[in-house]
Amino acid sequence: MSLVGRRWPRSRRPRAARFARERAIGENGHVSLYRDEGVVLRTQKLGEADRIVTLLTRRTGLVRAVGKGVRRTKSRFGARLEPFTHVDLQLHTGRTLDVITQADTLRAYGEPLVADYPRYTAGTAMLETAEKIVIVEKDPALRQFLLLVGGLRTLAEAAHDPRLVLDAYLLRSLAVAGYAPALEECARCGSHGSHRSFAVHAGGTVCSVCRPAGSAAPAPETVHLMAALLRGDWAQADASDGRHRTECSGLVAAYLQWHLENGIRSLRLVERT
Amino acid sequence: MYEGAVQNLIDELGRLPGVGPKSAQRIAFHLLAAETADVKRLVHALVEVKERVRFCSVCGNVAEEEQCRICRDPRRDAAVICVVEESKDVVAIERTREFRGRYHVLGGAISPIEGVGPDDLRIRELMARLSDGQITELILATDPNLEGEATATYLARLVKPMGLKVTRLASGLPVGGDLEYADEVTLGRAFEGRRSLEL
Numbered sequence: 001m002s003l004v005g006r007r008w009p010r011s012r013r014p015r016a017a018r019f020a021r022e023r024a025i026g027e028n029g030h031v032s033l034y035r036d037e038g039v040v041l042r043t044q045k046l047g048e049a050d051r052i053v054t055l056l057t058r059r060t061g062l063v064r065a066v067g068k069g070v071r072r073t074k075s076r077f078g079a080r081l082e083p084f085t086h087v088d089l090q091l092h093t094g095r096t097l098d099v100i101t102q103a104d105t106l107r108a109y110g111e112p113l114v115a116d117y118p119r120y121t122a123g124t125a126m127l128e129t130a131e132k133i134v135i136v137e138k139d140p141a142l143r144q145f146l147l148l149v150g151g152l153r154t155l156a157e158a159a160h161d162p163r164l165v166l167d168a169y170l171l172r173s174l175a176v177a178g179y180a181p182a183l184e185e186c187a188r189c190g191s192h193g194s195h196r197s198f199a200v201h202a203g204g205t206v207c208s209v210c211r212p213a214g215s216a217a218p219a220p221e222t223v224h225l226m227a228a229l230l231r232g233d234w235a236q237a238d239a240s241d242g243r244h245r246t247e248c249s250g251l252v253a254a255y256l257q258w259h260l261e262n263g264i265r266s267l268r269l270v271e272r273t
Numbered sequence: 274m275y276e277g278a279v280q281n282l283i284d285e286l287g288r289l290p291g292v293g294p295k296s297a298q299r300i301a302f303h304l305l306a307a308e309t310a311d312v313k314r315l316v317h318a319l320v321e322v323k324e325r326v327r328f329c330s331v332c333g334n335v336a337e338e339e340q341c342r343i344c345r346d347p348r349r350d351a352a353v354i355c356v357v358e359e360s361k362d363v364v365a366i367e368r369t370r371e372f373r374g375r376y377h378v379l380g381g382a383i384s385p386i387e388g389v390g391p392d393d394l395r396i397r398e399l400m401a402r403l404s405d406g407q408i409t410e411l412i413l414a415t416d417p418n419l420e421g422e423a424t425a426t427y428l429a430r431l432v433k434p435m436g437l438k439v440t441r442l443a444s445g446l447p448v449g450g451d452l453e454y455a456d457e458v459t460l461g462r463a464f465e466g467r468r469s470l471e472l
Contacts, residue, residue, distance in 0.1 A: 074450060078456075079458045080456050083386075105457050114419060114422035114423045114426055115422075121385055125385065127386065265385065
């Protein structure tokens with residue numbers, strides 16, 4: 001006779017029978033485990049041997065979770081929870097922080113990046129930006145996730161100047177968040193054409209009529225480079241000049257910091273090749 | 274809430290790392306029940322550590338004099354410097370009894386996300402030590418995590434033009450571990466750094 005069908009006196013009824021009655025077949029509602037994949041953005045030490053790991057995941061968005069004992073040399077997944085690693089995870093929902101119960105590497109972008117210092121610094125600026133731009137925890141941000149994975153892959157492949165990859169990522173990440181700079185029209189009146197002035201607080205290039213005081217006057221090639229990076233036109237971006245790249249980085253950094261309010265600390269330490 | 278002195282002690286103990294309110298209370302009452310001599314010894318140790326301990330002028334390790342014990346020891350090999358992140362790492366390496374050279378404590382690792390750049394570490398002091406021409410080998414013993422690796426890459430690039438031998442601690446399988454539980458990155462490094470067994 002099955003556990004469910006039988007009549008048990010209340011005091012003797014086994015646990016299994018109690019749950020079998022309440023739950024439909026295949027349902028696993030009592031276990032608060034979930035699976036997701038994500039990129040490790042940053043890690044902070046916690047207590048003796050634990051770490052708080054901040055991840056940008058595909059389905060859940062920004063997650064802060066505890067990796068227990070991951071700082072010990074014998075930890076089974078400590079090495080997989082390093083920044084830049086794209087991991088497949090199993091997490092347990094906790095009261096304030098979730099707990100990582102399993103982790104498997106999908107792709108470790110950190111290895112090729114640490115071997116090349118300018119690439120590494122560009123990568124950390126990308127991770128920090130991803131964390132600051134998503135902000136809200138557990139709010140799905142699929143496009144930001146895909147953009148970050150794509151950005152890290154491009155950076156690790158070393159096919160383009162790391163500074164360009166970083167700027168392309170920052171511009172597109174801002175665009176996904178709704179802060180795309182106006183580059184082919186005036187940010188104030190909307191008149192089309194390439195304008196000479198760039199005003200960070202106005203939202204992009206501005207025409208000579210709308211131009212607010214304190215606008216920058218970048219070279220036209222710099223604005224073209226920004227547009228190429230936003231579009232993903234690598235042929236044009238790779239052909240650009242060093243001084244236009246530097247000017248572009250400056251404008252992108254200023255634009256990013258204006259919109260995010262908090263500064264991106266790692267931008268200061270990004271090295272030029 | 275307790276009265277004055279007891280609560281004061283609990284609050285102070287609660288500020289220590291890893292000590293929560295309940296642990297603080299437990300320690301406070303333990304101290305209250307302990308012998309006066311024991312408590313005096315603890316107080317003395319606390320005051321002494323702040324008054325006597327300082328950082329070695331050469332390597333940056335904790336010391337009680339101008340230079341630390343290792344930098345003063347004439348038997349240590351002055352031609353080899355081992356670069357570590359913290360003083361704790363010096364102790365860890367000393368325990369192996371494998372290394373007879375001297376150390377250089379950086380005081381952390383490059384971590385752009387925390388705002389720690391090369392200028393915030395004792396890298397300038399290291400360069401000054403290397404420039405006197407006495408040193409032939411630099412061993413990079415920063416942590417085998419991302420920040421440590423990046424710091425090692427940065428230092429290797431900086432030191433390369435000086436023509437020194439620069440080595441990095443090996444990464445691989447822990448002694449007493451199981452191969453099947455090793456992660457891909459560590460196992461990959463173990464393969465990369467494999468050595469021939471000369472019998």
